[in-house]
Amino acid sequence: MEYVEAHGARVPAVGLGTWQLTGTECYETVSTALDLGYRHVDTAQLYDNEREVGRAITDSAVDRDDVFLTTKVSPRNAGRNALIDSTGESLDRLGTEYVDLLLLHWPNPLVSVESTMAAVDHLVEQGMVSHAGVSNFPRVLLDRARDAADTPILTNQVQFHPYKPQRGMLSHCQGEGPFLTAYSPLARGTVLDDDTVQRLAGEYDRTPAQIVLRWATQHRDVAVIPKTTDPEHLRQNLALFDFKLTGPEVEELTKPSLLKSGRAMLDGMLGELR
Numbered sequence: 001m002e003y004v005e006a007h008g009a010r011v012p013a014v015g016l017g018t019w020q021l022t023g024t025e026c027y028e029t030v031s032t033a034l035d036l037g038y039r040h041v042d043t044a045q046l047y048d049n050e051r052e053v054g055r056a057i058t059d060s061a062v063d064r065d066d067v068f069l070t071t072k073v074s075p076r077n078a079g080r081n082a083l084i085d086s087t088g089e090s091l092d093r094l095g096t097e098y099v100d101l102l103l104l105h106w107p108n109p110l111v112s113v114e115s116t117m118a119a120v121d122h123l124v125e126q127g128m129v130s131h132a133g134v135s136n137f138p139r140v141l142l143d144r145a146r147d148a149a150d151t152p153i154l155t156n157q158v159q160f161h162p163y164k165p166q167r168g169m170l171s172h173c174q175g176e177g178p179f180l181t182a183y184s185p186l187a188r189g190t191v192l193d194d195d196t197v198q199r200l201a202g203e204y205d206r207t208p209a210q211i212v213l214r215w216a217t218q219h220r221d222v223a224v225i226p227k228t229t230d231p232e233h234l235r236q237n238l239a240l241f242d243f244k245l246t247g248p249e250v251e252e253l254t255k256p257s258l259l260k261s262g263r264a265m266l267d268g269m270l271g272e273l274r
Contacts, residue, residue: 001013001014001037001039001238001241002217002241004179004221004222004223006152006154006155006177006178006179006221007131007152007154007177009068009100009101009130009131009154011040011068011101011154011155011179011223012038012039012040012068012223013217013222013223013224014038014040014213014217014223014224014225014226014237014238014240015038015040015041015042015068015070015181015223015224015225016029016030016033016038016040016041016042016225016226016227016234017042017183017225017226017227018030018041018042018043018047018049018053018227019044019047019183019227020047020227021047021049021052021227021229022047022048022049022052023049023052024052025229026049026052026053026056027052027053027055027056028056028229029228029229029234030052030053030056030057031056031059031060032231032234033234034056034057034060034062034067035060036231036234036235036238037238038234038238039062039066039067039068040067040068040070040223040225041053041057041067041068041069041070042070042071042072042157042181042183042225043069043070043071043072043094044071044072044074044103044105045071045072045073045074045077045086045090045105046072046074046105050071050090050093050094051093051094051095053069053094054093054094054095054096055095057069057094057095057096058095064096067100068100068101069094069096069099069100069101070099070100070101070102070103071090071094071099071101071102071103072102072103072104072105072135072157073086073087073090073102073103073104073105074086074105075104075105075106075107075108076108078104078108078110078111078115078116079111079115079116079119080115080116080118080119080122081119083116083119083120083123084119084122084123087099087102087123087128087129088128091128097127097128098127098128098129098130099128099129099130100130100131101129101130101131101132101133101154101155102120102123102129102131102132102133103132103133103134103135103155103157104116104120104133104134104135104137104145105135105136106135106136107134107136107137107138107141113141113144113145113148114144114148116145117132117145117148117149117151118148118149120132120149120151121149121150121151124150124151131151131152131154132149132151132152132153132154133153133154133155133156133157133178133181134153134155134156134157135156135157135158135181135183136157136158137156137158139168139169139172142156142169142172142178146176146178152177152178153177153178154178154179155178155179155180155181155223156169156173156178156180156181157180157181157182157183157225158180158181158182158183159182159183159184160180160182160183160184160185160216160222160224161182161184161185161186161187161191161212161216162187162191162194162197162212162215162253162254162255163187163190163191163255163256163257163260164187164256164257164260165254165256166180170219170221170222173221174220174221179221179222179223180219180221180222180223181222181223181224181225182216182222182223182224182225183225185212185213185216185224185225185226186209186212186213186226187260190260191208191212191260192208192209192212193208194208194253194255196252196253196255197211197212197253200245200249200253204243206243207236209226209233209236209237210236210237210239210240211245211253212253213226213237213240214240214243214244214245215245215250215253215254217240217241218244218245218250
């Protein structure tokens, strides 16, 4: 496993995303992932699966302290009191005294970033949260959050894949300290049929998903959190670090597309906010 490091945190570069996983399927997927060697798990209040994620971690033979656990606060809970109270409720559902990383899931235009980050600072001071971050924040709001918080912003979790390479955001994060966490790194599967991906998968004797995830993790300061329930795919998604794409291949795979990335973003946003 490779790691991304920032502000004293050492985070596995490949984690498990759990969006749309609920009930028994969620519990079994997280359990299998931990058995296979995953040590980075991402959930959220909006996913309605924190209880299953927490139970899988508790029931696992893996020590809680060895799992980098992230949850995300719903934007409707961005106000100080709601953020503090809802995070406590998340910890109860997760069955843990702390989360390694707490993210604000989406910006809330009705609540100031400064108020939100003051609440996060309080949670860090109380030991309920180890690190703070944001998700789906544009650069201007990311900078406001960084300026407002006493706690360093560890990451910005955003859509990141060959059709949406986030060059500006990635460059900004690399220069300022936060790392980038890539959700939907396979563009909800649409990038897997790309001709270049298919060709390189054949040349490297790898799956298309491995090619795309390796593209992402070869960028400096990028972690990925792909989601799958298939045990073999879970295993394959970890097996990325015994091969390396060439620089020209990385560039060839990078194909910004507003149409393709916009569809993946819209599907994800609507699903999370339902």
